[in-house]
Amino acid sequence: MAKKMVRASGPSPAAAVLGLARTYGVPVLVSAPLALGAMYAFHRAERFAATHPLFQVSPAPAANRLPPNVQVEGAVHTTVKELRAVFAKDEGRSVFEVPLGERRQELERLQWVKQASLYRVWPNRIEVRLVERTxxxxxxxxxxxxxxxxxxxxxxxxxxxxxxxxxxxxxxxxxxxxxxxxxxxxxxxxxxxxxxxxxxxxxxxxxxxxxxxxxxxxxxxxxxxxxxxxxxxxxxxxxxxxxxxxxxxxxxxxxxxxxxxxxxxxxxxxxxxxxxxxxxxx
The missing domain is CATH 3.40.50.11690 (Cell division protein FtsQ/DivIB)
Structure with missing residues (x-):
């Protein structure tokens, strides 16, 4: 007998809420609008953080400078030019959209860098801590x-x-x-x-x-x-x-x-x- 193929897909947020309603009854039905409202608010907040200038990485003031809200500690031998090449692509981008894992890997490919740690600091700062090779x-x-x-x-x-x-x-x-x-x-x-x-x-x-x-x-x-x-x-x-x-x-x-x-x-x-x-x- 030929097997029927069914496309797998997850329920939409609304369907998930209705499923809970069928399981638990009226209390969840009352909470469904609140859950949907919370999801909408979260989406709006996420969009706000991604687009509002308050959270953006400012452009570097000069070719030999880093963006003012990218702060680096421990760079004794690593040059500003090398660091600028890593973070130049993030200028104008929200700090919440900067892929810190990728930037860490890029930093650790630099000649002098042994280990790099990166942190987001509210509202719009990225802190970088380097351990250089000895x-x-x-x-x-x-x-x-x-x-x-x-x-x-x-x-x-x-x-x-x-x-x-x-x-x-x-x-x-x-x-x-x-x-x-x-x-x-x-x-x-x-x-x-x-x-x-x-x-x-x-x-x-x-x-x-x-x-x-x-x-x-x-x-x-x-x-x-x-x-x-x-x-x-x-x-x-x-x-x-x-x-x-x-x-x-x-x-x-x-x-x-x-x-x-x-x-x-x-x-x-x-x-x-x-x-x-x-x-x-x-």
Missing amino acids: PVAFVELPGGANAMNRARLIDEEGHLLPLEDSRRGSLPVLTGVSEGQRREVRAALVSKMREVLAELGEAGRRISEVDLSDAGNVKIVYPTERRALTLILGKEDWRLRMDTFLYNFDEIREKMPNAVELDLRDPNRIFATRMAKESDGD
Whole structure:
């Protein structure tokens, strides 16, 4: 037998009220006009909030400014130009029609933004609170002729960020990072760098560079009075090997004054694997 197809549809508001009336009798019949009136009033209020100028996002006063009723907290590195691009489409629109979920996603796609929270504030304000990414190292990406064009910052999640000169002196250099790596791979390298520095303790604060080009063979750059020394620490016992180097440093400086790279992996001996050229003398 062929099945009959019936289009599914919900009852209209009026039909719903009449259905209640049949179920509960006269009291609901008395309330039906009130329910319909409330629905009409709600629709009018919704329309009023969507169209009245009181609730509209005002136009930005200049190209380098945000709309006056869009207030942003926490934007240190995120530029007004980037923020303006997100909210420009909302100028003249009621704050109640601004899709906050979409704007949050757009903000969190910006380079520096880690997390964004948005709130509507009566009658016509949108508050934005940003949590920006925190750089933990300086990286120089391989390739290209200009070193400055390859310089970046990196955060703990492996996001590459634009270089800021003010940050260069306060962060270690992480070598072994490339743009072609997946972000998760870069994040793992950052985590390894932080693990190395944490294990080295106080000595780790003086280290200017951690080389993880070969993650199984950690190298660090340790500044001294004469020159920066590259120390090969290997894959484990970093603190023990660093302590051995520091304990024997005076003897190393006396016997190997031109050494620029030392291999600390042998528990009984320290080898100079690279020496300074004569033209690089002290």
